[in-house]
Amino acid sequence: MSTSEIxxxxxxxxxxxxxxxxxxxxxxxxxxxxxxxxxQQVGRLKADHQLxxxxxxxxxxxxxxxxxxxxxxxxxxxxxxxxxxFIIAEVxxxxxxxxxxxxxxxxxxxQV
Amino acid sequence: MSTSEIxxxxxxxxxxxxxxxxxxxxxxxxxxxxxxxxxQQVGRLKADHQLxxxxxxxxxxxxxxxxxxxxxxxxxxxxxxxxxxFIIAEVxxxxxxxxxxxxxxxxxxxQV
Numbered sequence: 001m002s003t004s005e006i007x008x009x010x011x012x013x014x015x016x017x018x019x020x021x022x023x024x025x026x027x028x029x030x031x032x033x034x035x036x037x038x039x040q041q042v043g044r045l046k047a048d049h050q051l052x053x054x055x056x057x058x059x060x061x062x063x064x065x066x067x068x069x070x071x072x073x074x075x076x077x078x079x080x081x082x083x084x085x086f087i088i089a090e091v092x093x094x095x096x097x098x099x100x101x102x103x104x105x106x107x108x109x110x111q112v
Numbered sequence: 113m114s115t116s117e118i119x120x121x122x123x124x125x126x127x128x129x130x131x132x133x134x135x136x137x138x139x140x141x142x143x144x145x146x147x148x149x150x151x152q153q154v155g156r157l158k159a160d161h162q163l164x165x166x167x168x169x170x171x172x173x174x175x176x177x178x179x180x181x182x183x184x185x186x187x188x189x190x191x192x193x194x195x196x197x198f199i200i201a202e203v204x205x206x207x208x209x210x211x212x213x214x215x216x217x218x219x220x221x222x223q224v
Contacts, residue, residue, distance in 0.1 A: 010161050017150050017157070018170070024147045025174070026181055028140055029192055033185035035136045038129050045129070049122050058130070062137070069138050073145035079202050080141055086198055090191055 032087070036094065043095045053095070059088070144199070148206065155207045165207070171200070 046053055063081055070080035158165055175193055182192035 010157060010163070013157060014154065014163075017154050020150045021147060021154075022174070022177070024143050024150070025178055025196070028143050028147075028195075029178060029181045029187060030185050031136050031140050031143070032192075032195070033182070033187040035133060035140075036187060038132045038136070042126065042129050042133075045122060045125060051122070051126075062134070065134070066137055066141060069141045070145070073142050075141060075145040075148060076202075080144075083140075083144070083198070084137070086195070090188075 035087070036091070039091045040094060147199070148203070151203045152206060 045051070063084060066080045066084050067077035070077045157163070175196060178192045178196050179189035182189045
């Protein structure tokens, strides 16, 4: 193969991989949109029924489970844990907004 | 309904939502495991063919696209962008390791 043929084949492979990455990113965005719909329902349910907002035991179970899933999928468990923590921080931000809108001024954390 | 019946129905609804959240988290972990497989192939491809590691134009396109997808899925575009940045930081960490293992000592950033 000439250099330009090699270049073209490498570029084609790079494009193929990037298309997969883009498809995966779209899937993740849509999964997370669905996740926030669920956590917002949890937030409202807890607010309506005066349930304690935080549930540390639930969070511990989630982290343990995600680390195990990551390990079996050959993903760094520490990364999976950091990612969950990152998402939970956003959930808490949402719940604070729900609480503010409900006018009770109490930050409802932990509906994760 | 008695108080305990309400409690049971609220708890059942909470459990139902949490099961969905757990299913979504498992899906996201598996999607990201697949994403890292693809970015590692990109890293190797670029290293093998001495392609420039960074591609800022690609990253800009990815962020623009993800923000649009997030908007249409009713997910905060700023959150989607933060998430992509968070994942890219991990990709860069992987690529630095690949580069170290290849012994060229050059951090290969940007295969995202």
